[in-house]
Amino acid sequence: MFYREVGQFKTNYRADQSIFPIRQDRIAIGALLIAAFIVAPLIMNDFWLNSIMIPFLIFALAAIGLNILTGYCGQISLGTGGFMGVGAYACYKLTTIFPDTNIILLILISGIFSAGIGVIFGIPSLRIKGFYLAVATLASQFFLEWAFGRIAWLYNYNDSGAIEVPTRKILEFAVTGPTASPVVRYLVVLSIVVFLTWIASNLVRGRIGRMWMAVRDHDIAAELMGVHLLRTKLMAFAVSSYYCGVAGALMVFLWLGAAEVESFDINQSFLILFMVVIGGLGSLVGAFIGAAFIWILPIFLRAAPGVFGFEIGAATVEHLNFIVVGALIIIFLIAEPNGLARLWQTAKQKLRVWPFPY
Amino acid sequence: MRAIIGPNGAGKTSMLNVINGFYHPQTGKITYKGKSRSAMSPNEAANSGIARTFQNVALFHGMSTLDNIMVGRNLKMRRGFFWQALYHGPARTEELENREFIEHIITFLEIEAIRRTPVSRLPYGLQKRVELGRALAMQPDLLLLDEPMAGMNLEEKGDMSRYILDVNEHFGTTIALIEHDMGVVMDLSDRVVVLDYGHKIADGTPGEVQKNQAVIDAYLGVAH
Numbered sequence: 001m002f003y004r005e006v007g008q009f010k011t012n013y014r015a016d017q018s019i020f021p022i023r024q025d026r027i028a029i030g031a032l033l034i035a036a037f038i039v040a041p042l043i044m045n046d047f048w049l050n051s052i053m054i055p056f057l058i059f060a061l062a063a064i065g066l067n068i069l070t071g072y073c074g075q076i077s078l079g080t081g082g083f084m085g086v087g088a089y090a091c092y093k094l095t096t097i098f099p100d101t102n103i104i105l106l107i108l109i110s111g112i113f114s115a116g117i118g119v120i121f122g123i124p125s126l127r128i129k130g131f132y133l134a135v136a137t138l139a140s141q142f143f144l145e146w147a148f149g150r151i152a153w154l155y156n157y158n159d160s161g162a163i164e165v166p167t168r169k170i171l172e173f174a175v176t177g178p179t180a181s182p183v184v185r186y187l188v189v190l191s192i193v194v195f196l197t198w199i200a201s202n203l204v205r206g207r208i209g210r211m212w213m214a215v216r217d218h219d220i221a222a223e224l225m226g227v228h229l230l231r232t233k234l235m236a237f238a239v240s241s242y243y244c245g246v247a248g249a250l251m252v253f254l255w256l257g258a259a260e261v262e263s264f265d266i267n268q269s270f271l272i273l274f275m276v277v278i279g280g281l282g283s284l285v286g287a288f289i290g291a292a293f294i295w296i297l298p299i300f301l302r303a304a305p306g307v308f309g310f311e312i313g314a315a316t317v318e319h320l321n322f323i324v325v326g327a328l329i330i331i332f333l334i335a336e337p338n339g340l341a342r343l344w345q346t347a348k349q350k351l352r353v354w355p356f357p358y
Numbered sequence: 359m360r361a362i363i364g365p366n367g368a369g370k371t372s373m374l375n376v377i378n379g380f381y382h383p384q385t386g387k388i389t390y391k392g393k394s395r396s397a398m399s400p401n402e403a404a405n406s407g408i409a410r411t412f413q414n415v416a417l418f419h420g421m422s423t424l425d426n427i428m429v430g431r432n433l434k435m436r437r438g439f440f441w442q443a444l445y446h447g448p449a450r451t452e453e454l455e456n457r458e459f460i461e462h463i464i465t466f467l468e469i470e471a472i473r474r475t476p477v478s479r480l481p482y483g484l485q486k487r488v489e490l491g492r493a494l495a496m497q498p499d500l501l502l503l504d505e506p507m508a509g510m511n512l513e514e515k516g517d518m519s520r521y522i523l524d525v526n527e528h529f530g531t532t533i534a535l536i537e538h539d540m541g542v543v544m545d546l547s548d549r550v551v552v553l554d555y556g557h558k559i560a561d562g563t564p565g566e567v568q569k570n571q572a573v574i575d576a577y578l579g580v581a582h
Contacts, residue, residue, distance in 0.1 A: 013457045014450070202445035206453060207428075207435045210421070214429045217418035224378060225496065226404035226433040235439075282420060 003351040019201055036190055041183045049182040050255075056295050057193045058250045063275040063287035064200050065243025070273070071281035072204055073236035074216030075125050079118075079137040080244050080272040082144030085264030086114040087245025088252040089154045092163045096156060103168040103175050104188060107249045114245020115238040117144070122237030126230045141266055149261040162260035165253050176253045185254045192250065196243060201284055203239065212236050213282070244272075278329060280339025289340045298325055359526050359533045361543045361564075364553035365576055370536045371413060373553065374502045377534075378410055379403045390500070404433060409498035411489045413505045413536075419478040423488050426477055427463060430495025431456040463491050467521060483514040490521060494529075501525065503535045507542060515539065519546060544568065552576065 003024050010016040020026045040053065066080050091110035095103065121140035128136050148154060155163050167177030174180040175188055203209050211232045214222035223229055252259040271294065279290020301321045305312045312320070336343045350357075362370050375381040377388060379398030387394045391406065409430070418426050435456060441449035464470055467487050472480060477488055486506060493501055506522065507515045519542055525531050537543050543550065544564040552560040552567060554576040560567050567573055 013454050013461075017453065017457065199443045202443055206442045206445055206449060207432060207437070208439065208442050210425055210429050211432060213421050213425070214418050214432075217420050218416050220380070220400075221412065221416040221418070222429070223400040224404055224410055225429050225492070226401055227429075228401055 003348065004354075005352070017205075019205070033194070036194075037187070041186060046182045049186045052296055052299060054182070054186055054189050054255050055251075056291055057189050058247050058255055059272065059275060059295055060288045060291035061193050061196060061250065062244050062247035062272045063279060063291050064197060064284055065240045065247060066272050066276050067279075067281065067284065067287050068200065068204070068212070068243065069236050069240035070276055071283065071286070072209060072216065073212040073233060073240075075122070075233060075236060076130065076134040077137040077237075077240070078134050078266070078269045078273065079121060079140040079144070081264040081266060081268030082141045083114050083118055083241040083244040084248025084251065084268065085144055085148050085261075086117050086241075087111055087248035088259055088264070089148060089163065090114065090245065091249035091253060092156075092165075093154065095166060095168065099166070099168075102170060103253065104170070104192070107192070107246060107253060110249045111242040111245035114248070115242040118237045118241025118244075119234050122234050122241075123230075125233045125237070138266075141269055145261055145265060148264065160260070162258055163252065164258045165256075176257075178257060180254075189250055189254050192246065196246065197284060200239075200243070204284070208235065216282075274329075278332065278339060280341025283339065283341035285344060286339050286341030289344065293328075293340065294325075297328070301325065359522075359535065359547050359549075361535045361537060361547035361550045362553060363537070363540075363543055363550060367555075368553040368576075369556040370553055371504055372556075374410065374504055374534070374536065377403070377500075377502065378408065404496070407496070407499035408502065409493035409496040409500070410502040411486070411493050411504060411506060413508060415482070415485045415489055417477045417485055417489055417492070420476065422474050422476055423464075423469060423480070423491075424457075424460070424473045426488055427460045427491045427495045428456065430492040431460060433496065460491075460495050463494050466494075466524070467491050483510055486510070486514075486518065487521070490518075494525065497529075498531060501531050501533045503533060503537075505536050505538065507537055507539055515542065522546060 003022075005022045005024075008021075008023055010021070015021070020029060041049070044053065062080060062084060065083075066077065069075050069077050087107075087110045090113035091107055094101070094106045094110055098106065117140070121137060124136045125133055149161065152161075155161055158164075165176050167174055167179055169175065173184050175184060204212070211222070211227050212235075214225065214227055215229060215232050215236075219229060222232075248264065252263070256263065275290035275294045276287065277290070278293055279288070280286025298321050301324055302317055305317055305320075332340060332343075336346075362373065364370050372381060376383050377390075377398065379400040379402060382397040387396055388398055390398075390408070418429065421429075435452055437449040437452050441447060445453075464473060467490065469484065469487055469491065472484060472488075477485060480488065490503075490506065503522065507518050510518065522533065522535070523546065526533055535543070535547060547564060549562065550560075550564050550567040551558060552570070552573045554572075559572045559576060560570045562570070
């Protein structure tokens with residue numbers, strides 16, 4: 001049918017190794033980027049941008065971060081919320097210390113602090129595997145939550161214990177703070193997420209990504225190929241925490257506008273982990289699909305009864321929402337334990353060979 | 359090419375593990391490339407050109423054939439994190455050079471058609487072949503093969519024997535082979551070592567070993 005690579009010949013390895021070897025994929029991704037960068041800001045109102053698109057992109061970024069660690073390198077982590085918090089608090093302190101520096105630069109730098117913390121809490125991964133490592137990363141979650149609440153220096157000794165985002169401008173456009181318009185914030189978030197996704201896709205298809213996957217699939221064989229286990233795992237922890245840290249900084253600075261300790265609690269870690277598991281471990285597309293499933297679907301479900309003219313109380317809608325989303329999670333995981341990304345891949349494969357089943 | 363044989367539990371795989379650095383011997387030394395040491399580490403072994411295949415297939419199951427073999431090139435690739443992240447310039451050149459190299463291995467092993475297939479979907483015989491390819495990608499000086507023909511049918515055995523002989527002749531790789539199929543062992547190897555209960559009981563050409571009374575006793579069992 002329309003999705004098939006017949007007649008598209010590769011005459012060199014460079015073309016064969018590109019991210020999207022099939023022309024239809026390249027067209028689709030181009031269209032998607034145009035839609036995201038140009039069409040979406042034009043047609044979407046503030047509610048759509050503020051409550052759906054911005055958080056979706058931020059969660060997708062955090063899910064990519066966790067996916068690098070859990071999906072690609074096979075190290076389960078429950079410390080995502082804490083690492084996001086490190087990014088947010090680091091960015092807050094950086095804007096306090098360097099008020100005139102470009103805020104986007106500061107957001108990208110704040111991830112480095114998160115990466116450092118991630119490496120420290122990643123050291124046990126040499127000895128501990130699987131669920132036991134998950135429990136060990138819980139320690140980082142609790143420790144970081146404690147630090148955000150108790151170290152007053154982190155929130156500039158203010159009385160509320162929360163961090164308030166100051167207004168920062170780039171070229172007369174307010175990017176952060178109460179006066180920043182949703183369109184500007186959306187475009188900034190989108191640019192950062194697209195850029196970091198591109199970096200992540202480069203990492204996972206190159207030597208480093210292969211090292212991570214080798215450690216995940218068979219650490220003994222990987223060691224024999226000359227992969228240094230500790231170094232590789234720590235690199236995964238660093239990159240993963242960097243992504244989570246940037247996502248955390250974006251969450252506070254470009255979405256919520258203020259945050260306190262509760263924004264980075266264990267529920268946040270679980271939320272991101274669910275996105276990764278449902279979207280698909282070891283897949284960047286899966287991170288986006290998972291974030292959409294967990295974040296956007298409930299919003300639609302909440303709006304659905306009103307659209308169809310049913311008068312249902314808000315509390316009932318919320319209950320129904322839990323039931324439907326929970327059931328869907330179970331159904332999808334039974335249908336495809338490898339996540340929605342695998343379903344997507346299977347669908348594409350079926351299209352390629354259509355109308356035959358093989 | 360040297361075969362290591364012996365009854366079950368004789369310590370053949372343990373010996374490979376010692377050479378590889380997974381086990382550290384309590385006594386004795388490993389002499390490799392003129393250098394003696396009491397123990398290897400796995401990374402050191404890989405760096406000095408020792409590659410290995412496993413008795414139970416130890417491929418990276420979530421990856422394609424191509425990626426599996428590319429992992430074998432890991433030590434030959436030097437570009438750091440920065441270039442990897444951009445996937446541009448030197449990193450891409452390096453990636454493409456190594457891709458070209460492993461394509462030779464893929465052609466050699468006749469696995470062109472399954473390049474992009476995830477290895478978990480391959481039949482057992484092909485998995486063994488991919489594993490050999492992954493070891494070859496390291497351009498090893500010493501190749502340790504732990505039962506490369508276990509569980510194969512006659513045709514697959516024939517193919518595998520041919521590949522092993524070709525590797526030995528074309529690339530000049532030293533091969534240490536553990537195998538239970540005596541026909542294969544006697545045909546392929548230049549020398550045969552026999553282990554029993556962790557001790558070397560014979561060492562010689564296939565013909566000599568076949569006639570050795572201690573070997574016959576070890577295999578058939580004798581009344582003590």
